[in-house]
Amino acid sequence: EHKVSQVVFFSCSVMYPSSSRPLKETDLHTDQEMHPKYFGAGWTKIYLEKMCEFFSQLGSTQYTVIRHSNIYSPHDKFDLERSHVFGATMTKVLCNTDGKIIVWGDGTEGKDLVYISDLVNFVRLAVEKQDTPFCLCNVGYGSAISVANLIKKIIEVSGKDLRIEYDSSKPSIKTRTSLDCSKAKNLFGWEPKISLDEGVQKTMGWYRSNLRTD
Secondary structure (H helix, E strand, C coil): CCCCCEEEEECCCCCCCCCCCCECHHHCCCCCCCCHHHHHHHHHHHHHHHHHHHHCCCCCCEEEEEEECEEECCCCCCCCCCCCHHHHHHHHHHCCCCCEEEEECCCCCEECEEEHHHHHHHHHHHHHHCCCCEEEEEECCCCCEEHHHHHHHHHHHHCCCCEEEEECCCCCCCCECCECCHHHHHHHCCCCCCCHHHHHHHHHHHHHHHCCCC
16 A cells, blocks of 8 residues: 555575475475474464465565575674574684583584675665565575584684583484575575675674673
8 A cells, every 4th residue: 555665574494394405495395394393483484474475466565585594694693592503602602711612412403504795685686676576585505504513613713722512411403404595596696605604704803893702
């Protein structure tokens, strides 16, 4: 009614199954069980995606749904109460005073990590180029890194001498998810430009300049 030209909905990749290969948008099958830890968030996101598709049929507003992977960057949540694995690890490494990092489980969970500027670039392209009432695209880095290797990478960039200890008594989710983003490339010419190494360095530089690390 208010002639809004486009709505962008930030969904996520939480509804995808664990997989050793990057997943396409069509690899989601809603007749299959979702991981119990992601049940609420996953089905809520799918419902909202479907609402976007439904409303795209009722008027002139275009709807873009973005199934993005795990986002990280400066200005992330770094407090240990609210942060996700990247932000929590950054804080644990940079504020470490006892020489060790405790990892819940065995560190095998795999994460696809996309830097914030790459996600923003996709939004710009979608707003400029989308020519259909409804579009759903994966937006991610395209490969997964294990939690254990992510921690090792952040420690290495920090220059600290820290040892890693694994606590198998703590809960962990042994899944691996990465996104095939070929649809975003084919439709909009998008692909990620910030490597994980560069993203870690950018984020750590900001953290050290803006947050206490003692």
